Amino acid sequence: MKNAYISGTGMYVPPKSVTNDDLRTVYGIDTTNDWIVQRTGIEARRFAEAGVGSSEMGSYAAKQALEDAKITAKDLDMILFATLSPDMCFPGSGPLLQQRLGLTEGDDPRFVPTMDIRNQCSGFVYGVATAASMVRAGAAKHVLVVGAETHSAALDLSTRGRTVATIFGDGAGAVVVSATDEDRGIRKWYLGADGRYADMLKQPIWDIKQRPYIKVNEKGEGVIPPEMLWPQMDGKAVFKNAVERMCGCVMEACFDLDVTPEQIDLFCFHQANMRINQFVADQLGIPQEKLVHNIHKYGNTTAATIPLLLAEAQRDGKLKRGMKVALVAFGAGFTWGSMIIDW
Numbered sequence: 001m002k003n004a005y006i007s008g009t010g011m012y013v014p015p016k017s018v019t020n021d022d023l024r025t026v027y028g029i030d031t032t033n034d035w036i037v038q039r040t041g042i043e044a045r046r047f048a049e050a051g052v053g054s055s056e057m058g059s060y061a062a063k064q065a066l067e068d069a070k071i072t073a074k075d076l077d078m079i080l081f082a083t084l085s086p087d088m089c090f091p092g093s094g095p096l097l098q099q100r101l102g103l104t105e106g107d108d109p110r111f112v113p114t115m116d117i118r119n120q121c122s123g124f125v126y127g128v129a130t131a132a133s134m135v136r137a138g139a140a141k142h143v144l145v146v147g148a149e150t151h152s153a154a155l156d157l158s159t160r161g162r163t164v165a166t167i168f169g170d171g172a173g174a175v176v177v178s179a180t181d182e183d184r185g186i187r188k189w190y191l192g193a194d195g196r197y198a199d200m201l202k203q204p205i206w207d208i209k210q211r212p213y214i215k216v217n218e219k220g221e222g223v224i225p226p227e228m229l230w231p232q233m234d235g236k237a238v239f240k241n242a243v244e245r246m247c248g249c250v251m252e253a254c255f256d257l258d259v260t261p262e263q264i265d266l267f268c269f270h271q272a273n274m275r276i277n278q279f280v281a282d283q284l285g286i287p288q289e290k291l292v293h294n295i296h297k298y299g300n301t302t303a304a305t306i307p308l309l310l311a312e313a314q315r316d317g318k319l320k321r322g323m324k325v326a327l328v329a330f331g332a333g334f335t336w337g338s339m340i341i342d343w
Contacts, residue, residue: 004135005185006128006341007142007178008071010064011311012057013171013298014048023157023166030159036166041274045169045299047152053087055096057172058148061307062101065144069176073101076176077140079114080131082123082147082303084203084332085154092116097146120201121270121331123147123303124173125189125339128327131177132186141179147303148172154203156230164231167272169299173307189339190252192245201238201332203231239276242330246270246280249338250328257340259324261286264340266319270329271295271305280328292318302331319343 018026020033020043036042048057058081066073081094094114103110119126124147131143151168155161177186205228206213214222246269254260261284269277274295281291292313294305301308306327313319320343327339 001136002138002179003182003185004132004177005180005182006175006310006343008065008067008069008176009307009311009314010061010066010068010174011172011308012060012064013046013308014052014057016047016049017044018047019044020166027157028159029157029162029165031162031166039275040167041295042167042299043296046171048150048170052150054083054085054148054150054172055081055087055093055100057150057170058093058097058146058174059100061148061172061174061311062097062144062146064311065174065176069142069178071142071176073103074108074110076103076110076112076142076144078112078131078134078143080117080127080143080145081114082117082119082127082145083149084118084120084123084302085150086116093148119331119335120333121272121300121302121305122191122329122333122335122337123331124306125327125329125337126191126335128175128177128186128339129189129191129337132189135177135179143177144174145177145307146172146174147305147307149302149304151302154231156226160226161230163235164233167300169301171298171301171304171308173304173311175307175310184342187340187342188253188257189337190249190256191337192249193333193335195333197237197241197334200234200334201232204228239273241334242272242276243279243283245334245336246276246328246330247283249336250284250326253326253338253340259340263324264326265290265323266313266325267291268306268309268313268325268327270331271298271309272300272330
């Protein structure tokens with residue numbers, strides 16, 4: 001059986017940086033830099049310009065990952081696209097990315113399968129686990145996994161929405177998962193979900209049980225109340241469960257692989273809140289030098305946070321061949337996942 005390893009990484013963030021002070025002075029949100037930093041560790045985030053969506057940003061990250069893997073898009077056997085902010089309700093962003101990568105063009109088009117993954121902040125870990133399974137089974141040689149988010153279009157950028165709006169940013173990260181005969185790669189993963197807490201972190205948008213699923217006015221125009229339109233979060237419940245589940249899933253993956261957290265060289269935690277990550281690290285006895293962070297400059301990019309971390313860490317020389325790496329994520333659903341990789 002082949003091993004599955006990450007052969008390439010890539011990233012993209014929009015050029016527009018929005019600082020905490022910008023939220024106050026440009027968007028009129030009643031907040032301060034100190035208030036946001038103390039609660040989240042975020043100093044700035046990136047916002048895409050109007051007209052730019054998740055598949056476009058994902059294509060930029062994907063092209064970097066393909067170049068790093070030294071393959072072309074037409075070498076791919078599958079595309080997995082993790083996002084909670086797809087370009088539209090349907091179709092998914094996977095087929096849009098396939099087209100952007102030029103797979104359907106030319107005399108030798110490649111109509112590779114695509115799949116969108118809707119596990120929010122845990123989506124990338126779920127995607128890599130799926131890709132590794134396909135590679136190990138011999139069903140694919142190269143699988144592209146992308147995490148891309150365009151949050152800025154769906155945030156209540158007002159004082160009313162500041163609890164959530166100050167957290168999120170836009171961006172994309174990508175990896176290529178490839179087959180190898182070498183003794184390296186994606187070793188173990190542990191995934192979980194608990195639907196009892198679905199209402200603790202959600203963006204309902206519509207209720208498909210209703211007829212029609214969005215209320216309409218006399219002109220037939222959709223009318224969506226704020227509690228349906230904007231993201232809703234019970235911050236205390238999310239914090240408590242994130243700490244518990246992230247600690248637990250790291251230990252589960254370590255137990256399955258018969259390693260200890262001390263044997264792991266680098267930890268890539270989902271970048272939701274610096275306080276959560278520091279608390280998890282303290283609980284597990286992980287020294288700060290084994291953690292990489294970028295939440296301070298990008299905010300929470302949900303499915304994109306971990307691939308962004310991997311691409312930056314590799315580029316900056318913090319992630320090197322032969323290191324044992326742990327990926328850990330927690331998100332809406334609630335869903336969570338961890339993964340241990342011999343890089």
